[in-house]
Amino acid sequence: xxxxxxxxxxxxxxxxxxxxxxxxxxxxxxxxxxxxxxxxxxxxxxxxxxxxxxxxxxxxxxxxxxxxxxxxxxxxxxxxxxxxxxxxxxxxxxxxxxxxxxxxxxxxxxxxxxxxxxxxxxxxxxxxxxxxxxxxxxxxxxxxxxxxxxxxxxxxxxxxxxxxxxxxxxxxxxxxxxxxxxxxxxxxxxxxxxxxxxxxxxxxxxxxxxxxxxxxxxxxxxxxxxxxxxxxxxxxxxxxxxxxxxxxxxxxxxxxxxxxxxxxxxxxxxxxxxxxxxxxxxxxxxxxxxxxxxxxxxxxxxxxxxxxxxxxxxxxxxxxxxxxxxxxxxxxxxxxxxxxxxxxxxxxxxxxxxxxxxxxxxxxxxxxxxxxxxxxxxxxxxxxxxxxxxxxxxxxxxxxxxxxxxxxxxxxxxxxxxxxxxxxxxxxxxxxxxxxxxxxxxxxxxxxxxxxxxxxxxxxxxxxxxxxxxxxxxxxxxxxxxxxxxxxxxxxxxxxxxxxxxxxxxxxxxxxxxxxxxxxxxxxxxxxxxxxxxxxxxxxxxxxxxxxxxxxxxxxxxxxxxxxxxxxxxxxxxxxxxxxxxxxxxxxxxxxxxxxxxxxxxxxxxxxxxxxxxxxxxxxxxxxxx
Amino acid sequence: xxxxxxxxxxxxxxxxxxxxxxxxxxxxxxxxxxxxxxxxxxxxxxxxxxxxxxxxxxxxxxxxxxxxxxxxxxxxxxxxxxxxxxxxxxxxxxxxxxxxx
Amino acid sequence: xxxxxxxxxxxxxxxxxxxxxxxxxxxxxxxxxxxxxxxxxxxxxxxxxxxxxxxxxxxxxxxxxxxxxxxxxxxxxxxxxxxxxxxxxxxxxxxxxxxxxxxxxxxxxxxxxxxxxxxxxxxxxxxxxxxxxxxxxxxxxxxxxxxxxxxxxxxxxxxxxxxxxxxxxxxxxxxxxxxx
Numbered sequence: 076x077x078x079x080x081x082x083x084x085x086x087x088x089x090x091x092x093x094x095x096x097x098x099x100x101x102x103x104x105x106x107x108x109x110x111x112x113x114x115x116x117x118x119x120x121x122x123x124x125x126x127x128x129x130x131x132x133x134x135x136x137x138x139x140x141x142x143x144x145x146x147x148x149x150x151x152x153x154x155x156x157x158x159x160x161x162x163x164x165x166x167x168x169x170x171x172x173x174x175x176x177x178x179x180x181x182x183x184x185x186x187x188x189x190x191x192x193x194x195x196x197x198x199x200x201x202x203x204x205x206x207x208x209x210x211x212x213x214x215x216x217x218x219x220x221x222x223x224x225x226x227x228x229x230x231x232x233x234x235x236x237x238x239x240x241x242x243x244x245x246x247x248x249x250x251x252x253x254x255x256x257x258x259x260x261x262x263x264x265x266x267x268x269x270x271x272x273x274x275x276x277x278x279x280x281x282x283x284x285x286x287x288x289x290x291x292x293x294x295x296x297x298x299x300x301x302x303x304x305x306x307x308x309x310x311x312x313x314x315x316x317x318x319x320x321x322x323x324x325x326x327x328x329x330x331x332x333x334x335x336x337x338x339x340x341x342x343x344x345x346x347x348x349x350x351x352x353x354x355x356x357x358x359x360x361x362x363x364x365x366x367x368x369x370x371x372x373x374x375x376x377x378x379x380x381x382x383x384x385x386x387x388x389x390x391x392x393x394x395x396x397x398x399x400x401x402x403x404x405x406x407x408x409x410x411x412x413x414x415x416x417x418x419x420x421x422x423x424x425x426x427x428x429x430x431x432x433x434x435x436x437x438x439x440x441x442x443x444x445x446x447x448x449x450x451x452x453x454x455x456x457x458x459x460x461x462x463x464x465x466x467x468x469x470x471x472x473x474x475x476x477x478x479x480x481x482x483x484x485x486x487x488x489x490x491x492x493x494x495x496x497x498x499x500x501x502x503x504x505x506x507x508x509x510x511x512x513x514x515x516x517x518x519x520x521x522x523x524x525x526x527x528x529x530x531x532x533x534x535x536x537x538x539x540x541x542x543x544x545x546x547x548x549x550x551x552x553x554x555x556x557x558x559x560x561x562x563x564x565x566x567x568x569x570x571x572x573x574x575x576x577x578x579x580x581x582x583x584x585x586x587x588x589x590x591x592x593x594x595x596x597x598x599x600x601x602x603x604x605x606x607x608x609x610x611x612x613x614x615x616x617x618x619x620x621x622x623x624x625x626x627x628x629x630x631x632x633x634x635x636x637x638x639x640x641x642x643x644x645x646x647x648x649x650x651x652x653x654x655x656x657x658x659x660x661x662x663x664x665x666x667x668x669x670x671x672x673x674x675x676x677x678x679x680x681x682x683x684x685x686x687x688x689x690x691x692x693x694x695x696x697x698x699x700x701x
Numbered sequence: 702x703x704x705x706x707x708x709x710x711x712x713x714x715x716x717x718x719x720x721x722x723x724x725x726x727x728x729x730x731x732x733x734x735x736x737x738x739x740x741x742x743x744x745x746x747x748x749x750x751x752x753x754x755x756x757x758x759x760x761x762x763x764x765x766x767x768x769x770x771x772x773x774x775x776x777x778x779x780x781x782x783x784x785x786x787x788x789x790x791x792x793x794x795x796x797x798x799x800x801x802x
Numbered sequence: 803x804x805x806x807x808x809x810x811x812x813x814x815x816x817x818x819x820x821x822x823x824x825x826x827x828x829x830x831x832x833x834x835x836x837x838x839x840x841x842x843x844x845x846x847x848x849x850x851x852x853x854x855x856x857x858x859x860x861x862x863x864x865x866x867x868x869x870x871x872x873x874x875x876x877x878x879x880x881x882x883x884x885x886x887x888x889x890x891x892x893x894x895x896x897x898x899x900x901x902x903x904x905x906x907x908x909x910x911x912x913x914x915x916x917x918x919x920x921x922x923x924x925x926x927x928x929x930x931x932x933x934x935x936x937x938x939x940x941x942x943x944x945x946x947x948x949x950x951x952x953x954x955x956x957x958x959x960x961x962x963x964x965x966x967x968x969x970x971x972x973x974x975x976x977x978x979x980x981x982x
Contacts, residue, residue: 675801676890677794681725685900692907699914704805707912709846712813714908716820716839718901723824725897731829731875735836738867739820742843745859753850758936761852761928765937768855768862769948773955775867779874780962786878795890 080141082127083158086166087205089116089123094198101191110181113194117177117201121170128163131560138563140211140275147214152272157211161564164407164557165208165339168414172331173201175535179422180323182532183429193233197327200226204332208339212273213262216340220258220304223333224251230328231320243316250313254303261296264289278346285350294347294354297340298361305337306388307395308365312624314388318380322425325380330387330421331414338394338410342403345568355399359480362395363490363497370500374507375609375618378435379424382508386461387417389497393476396490401571402479404558408550409472411557415546416460416469419539423454426528426536427512431519437508442517446525449533451513453540458509460543462502463590465583471547473498474586475573481582482574495589502593510601552579709750717743728793730782734775741771805849816842829875833868840864852928 093116101109138159146154156162177197184193203226207219224247232244262272268289269277281290301307306314317329328334341348341358348355366389373385390413397406428435430447444451460469477498481491519525527533550557552573573579600607616622716739723736745764752760786792815838822835840863847856937945 673801675798677797678725678728678893679890682893682897682900685721685725685897685904689900689904689907692904692911696907696911702806704809704849706850708809709850710912711909712816712846714905714912716816717908718905719817719820719824721904722897722901725901726894727824729829731871731878732823732826732832735823735832735871738836738863739823739839742840742863745855746843746846749847749850749852749855752852758928758933761855761933762936762941764847764852764855765858765933766941766944766948768858770951772862772867773951775870776955776959777962779870780959783874783877784962792878 079127080139082123083139083141083156083209084143086120086123086127086170087156087202087209089120090198090205091202092116094195094202097191097195097198101195104191106185106190107181109191109194110177110184113198114174114177114181116198117170118174120201120205121167121174124163124166124170127158128160128167131160131163131563141209142211150266151270152212152214154215155211156209156215157274158209159564160561161339161343161407162209164411164561166205168411169201169204169208169332172414172418172539173197173327175538176323176327176331176418176422179326179425179532179535180321182529183323183425184321189233193230193321196226196229196233197323200230200328200333204336207336211275212271213265213277214272216343217258217262220300220336221255223328223336224248224255224304227251227317227328227333230324231317233320233324237319239316240319243313243319247313247317250310251303254300254310256299257296258300258303261293261300264293264296268293274343278344281346281350285347287351290347290350291354294344294351295357297344297347298354298358301337301340301395302361303337304340305334305391305395307337307361307392308368309623311365311369311388312620312627315381315384315620318378318384322380322421322428325383326418326421326425329384330417334387334391335394335410335414338391338398338406341395341398342407342565345398345403345565348399349401349569355401357399359396359399359487359490362392362397362399363493364392365389366392366396366497367493367500368392370497370504372617372620373504374500375614376504377437377618379427379437379440379508379512380421380435382437382504383417383420383424386420386501386505389501390417390461393473393494393497396480396494397476400476400480400483400487400490401569402476403565403568403570404550404555404561405472405475405479407561408557409476411549412460412468412472412543412546415539416457416467416543419453419457419536419543420461422532422536422539423450423457426450426532427525429528429532430525431523434519434523437511439519440512441515441519442513443525444513447513447527449527450536453533453536454509454513456540456543458505461505462594463498463586464594465587466547468543468546470583470587470590471551474583475550477586478573478579478582479571482572482578495585498586499589499593502590503597506594506597507601510597511606514602515606552576706750706754710747713743713747713750716740716746728795730785730792730794733794734778734782738771738775741767808845808849812842812845815839816846830872833871833875836871837864837868840868854928854930854933 093113097104097109097113104112138157140155140157142153142155144154146152177194180193180197184190187193200223203219203222205219207216207223210216210219228244228248231247232241235241235244265277266272268285269280271277285293299310303310314329314334318325348358369385369388369392373382373389376382376385390409394406394409394413397403397409426447427440427443427450430443430450431440434440456467460467463470463473465471477491477494480487480494528536548554548556574582599605619625720736720739720743723739724733727733727736745767748760748763748767750760752758752763782792785797789796819835819838819840819842823832823839826832826835840859844856844859844864847853847859
């Protein structure tokens with residue numbers, strides 16, 4: 076069936092309407108109904124996206140522009156959507172994983188006083204994310220970009236009674252804003268260069284009209300925006316703190332969808348990055364560096380969600396390394412598989428937390444596989460997927476990225492090596508997490524009775540497990556289905572190539588071997604009742620994220636505070652106020668000083684008159700004329 | 702030597718200064734007033750002298766008007782002095798310092 | 803020649819009168835000094851060709867205004883001699899200094915042509931007919947306004963005279979004859 080404009084527009088309008096409805100009457104709906112409504116809108120979106128995108132699967136179909144309305148008429152900017160394979164893929168991931176998470180949330184958020192509002196925000200988020208991915212130009216992209224930032228803030232600080240949650244929401248928003256500043260400047264440059272913000276126009280004309288220098292500037296600024304949204308160095312600090320939000324939020328926004336917006340954006344604007352190889356290299360460099368960096372931090376975390384947070388940062392780094400190296404398909408592939416297994420990991424962690432009545436510290440878990448068999452099984456699938464063990468999905472996508480990077484040769488091989496080290500660490504810390512949580516002796520507190528999650532939650536876990544297991548088939552070297560699917564979107568772009576078949580086998584073996592090594596090392600350290608102390612200055616430093624957060628607080632927050640205080644006290648109170656009051660004081664003082672002139676004696680007033688006459692006379696005489 | 706207009710002007714200046722001195726230095730209200738009259742007359746004299754110098758009648762017309770105004774002023778001024786004297790039994794202007802700031 | 807003699811004599815008289823006005827202890831003497839000055843000035847008017855104005859000077863100024871002054875002097879106390887001490891500290895020296903400056907300034911200014919104007923030897927004889935035609939033609943508006951002024955002054959004087967608290971009624975009639 077052809078994608079109709081109505082269908083595509085509905086993708087956004089359904090969750091948007093759902094959100095509005097839930098905001099209005101959500102409070103009055105009895106508990107599961109609000110959740111069901113929220114799930115319904117997103118689920119319906121998934122179905123519509125599947126129908127609308129069917130044509131792309133068969134290789135037919137064409138990109139469908141869906142114009143909406145004239146927005147900024149004086150600038151010639153109009154709002155509209157673009158339905159092509161790339162946006163279709165993103166829409167499917169967002170609505171598919173999104174609906175599963177909505178379903179799960181019905182169980183997780185049970186009993187929460189603001190149940191309805193939660194789903195309103197979640198629906199709003201889905202709508203915003205869809206605006207972002209379906210936009211036909213930078214203008215609407217930016218609108219979606221900002222809206223997801225807003226929803227992220229609302230959802231992170233959902234339990235705003237907790238000061239930590241409120242602070243985390245603020246931090247996320249502010250750090251995002253920093254990146255957005257760069258993004259906005261990039262948009263201005265684009266508009267200045269092309270007079271339009273539409274993808275078709277900008278990307279179509281780019282190769283002919285854009286100089287390398289300008290392209291480099293624009294793409295670096297876009298990278299700044301992407302770094303903020305996708306938590307790359309140095310704008311990653313908000314993501315670990317964002318774990319204060321409810322776990323479904325972490326799963327949806329901070330694992331599967333919002334944080335991937337940066338990767339999507341780089342893929343979408345690939346034509347610009349093709350013109351600026353230096354920027355592409357920077358993207359890849361930043362990506363792999365962040366990946367390695369975050370992986371080291373993840374090793375030292377005690378909180379189960381923080382392990383996953385740093386893991387997300389690390390995997391996002393992989394994706395950036397991929398698209399930076401020109402492996403757009405591989406990057407999007409990893410984005411998709413990561414959405415599956417990371418969401419699964421978070422939801423599973425949520426089930427664990429739910430079972431242990433709020434406990435999140437790994438040191439107080441252990442041996443949970445007996446009590447939470449379904450959760451444990453699905454978590455194991457996710458663990459193997461993220462570690463890159465064949466034939467699970469994570470192996471295929473991660474390996475494709477690494478292989479493509481290797482194939483580029485030269486300095487890129489260094490990145491390949493770093494990628495392997497990161498893979499080792501990934502396997503290691505994920506294994507550590509699983510061992511500590513699910514195996515070994517039980518260490519949980521007295522009075523805690525862990526129980527398996529309700530069916531509404533385990534259903535989503537199961538579906539995601541299946542996807543994590545089998546999604547690899549979508550793009551194997553023998554049948555690169557995703558590549559063909561996405562071909563129309565990446566037309567005219569320089570794509571990186573995979574190495575020869577023989578090399579690919581070798582590389583695959585190396586990747587799998589490294590993953591296995593990580594798992595075994597972790598087993599040696601953490602299984603069979605062994606538990607290393609993980610104490611000491613070095614551990615502490617790494618656990619605290621190398622104290623980067625504290626550094627930021629000292630420099631920016633304190634600095635900003637000092638500037639604000641200066642402006643308020645010195646400049647405003649003393650300066651401006653003083654000036655205004657000073658005028659009054661001045662007038663009064665002058666009046667007081669002049670008062671003695673009024674003596675009341677007429678003769679003295681006469682004296683004044685004569686004095687004035689003398690002065691006047693003298694002046695006229697000095698001028699020698701009137 | 703002929704008497705030019707300049708002589709009259711010089712004389713007028715001297716009379717004016719004398720009148721001003723009287724206004725500033727005497728305390729008796731009536732004497733002050735008379736000094737003011739002196740100044741007015743000095744000004745009139747200079748008007749007439751200048752009119753002669755320039756060959757115009759404008760000077761004399763001006764004198765005419767000055768005289769009318771001076772007369773009106775004297776009327777009102779003396780009425781005021783009388784009224785004040787009735788209230789305070791003094792003719793000294795220094796006593797009237799009620800408008801002191 | 804004649805004018806020179808007249809000038810010298812009456813200049814001295816005028817100065818004498820002026821000094822007397824300012825210096826005399828008794829206000830009546832001041833009034834008499836003023837009269838002397840007024841008459842001298844009238845003479846000067848005549849010698850400058852302002853006949854009509856001279857007549858008006860004598861009739862109005864010397865005749866009416868001085869009479870008025872003398873009336874009030876009688877009312878307000880002719881026998882009171884005022885205290886010669888100056889109670890305002892800076893007044894005397896400052897006044898003298900300023901007036902000296904002023905006088906010097908005016909005298910100096912009189913030397914300049916741009917002050918006095920070019921000499922224009924035309925006949926400017928101020929006869930009744932000529933001055934009258936000027937007044938009623940060129941200066942008719944100010945003329946009418948001065949009439950208004952006089953009425954106001956008279957009304958004001960009567961009002962002032964009647965305003966008092968708890969004294970016998972009937973104001974003093976301040977008589978006045980204006981210029982014709």
